[in-house]
């Protein structure tokens with residue numbers, strides 16, 4: 001891949017305006033998380049449902065990734081702002097996006113049509129991230145033999161669902177690719193309502209226990225307050241699904257069970 005292509009992100013005109021509006025070249029995105037009512041004049045912008053600091057962390061990370069991600073899978077579309085932003089920032093060959101909600105994100109459809117991403121963005125609605133056969137079929141259909149090089153899980157933030165997606169999708173990630181679990185600490189926040197499921201943090205604990213065995217092909221984990229960024233090893237591996245509880249020593253199972261019980265509501 002040529003240097004110019006790799007430098008594409010650096011060439012974008014990216015700038016923050018007031019009210020947490022992010023401009024990327026000719027498009028603007030409203031970045032907001034939480035319940036505040038947006039000013040009327042911003043309602044027509046694609047809405048990225050994240051705190052600004054998280055979008056800043058993404059901008060930082062995406063600018064550093066070499067080569068630039070070309071095939072992206074995103075779990076959790078909501079209003080479609082993050083999918084639109086990834087398309088406009090990275091100009092990938094394909095973004096496969098999945099959401100449990102049955103209704104299409106109109107704002108994403110509009111953005112894709114306006115900016116020529118109709119053939120880039122493939123959005124699937126009414127799909128549970130825990131539905132393993134559905135995820136496999138969608139990737140087969142939309143990516144064929146090509147491996148995604150960036151996968152972002154911003155969907156349920158529930159343990160079983162997060163683990164199911166990881167077990168199916170991580171093996172299919174390209175060598176050296178990145179898998180990001182957003183809000184990995186869901187269910188552990190002191191300020192939040194009591195959780196309804198054990199925290200997805202347990203999956204990170206499982207990855208940690210699996211690290212010495214290389215079974216999962218996790219090369220490195222970088223964990224910040226918002227994001228768990230998991231880099232896959234450079235060696236090729238089978239794309240078949242893994243099971244996390246096969247990935248670490250049997251006696252470590254007791255540690256995971258204890259963590260799971262501790263992270264349960």
Ligand SMILES: C[S@@+](CC[C@H](N)C(=O)[O-])C[C@H]1O[C@@H](n2cnc3c(N)ncnc32)[C@H](O)[C@@H]1O
Pocket residue numbers: 047048049050075076077078079080081082083098099100101127128129130154155156157161
């Ligand atoms: C936080 S929002 C996504 C926000 C979006 N990525 C953004 O940054 O603008 C989470 C989305 O995940 C979806 N979701 C919740 N549980 C899910 C599941 N089990 N499978 C797939 N999607 C799910 C919800 O319907 C919701 O649209």
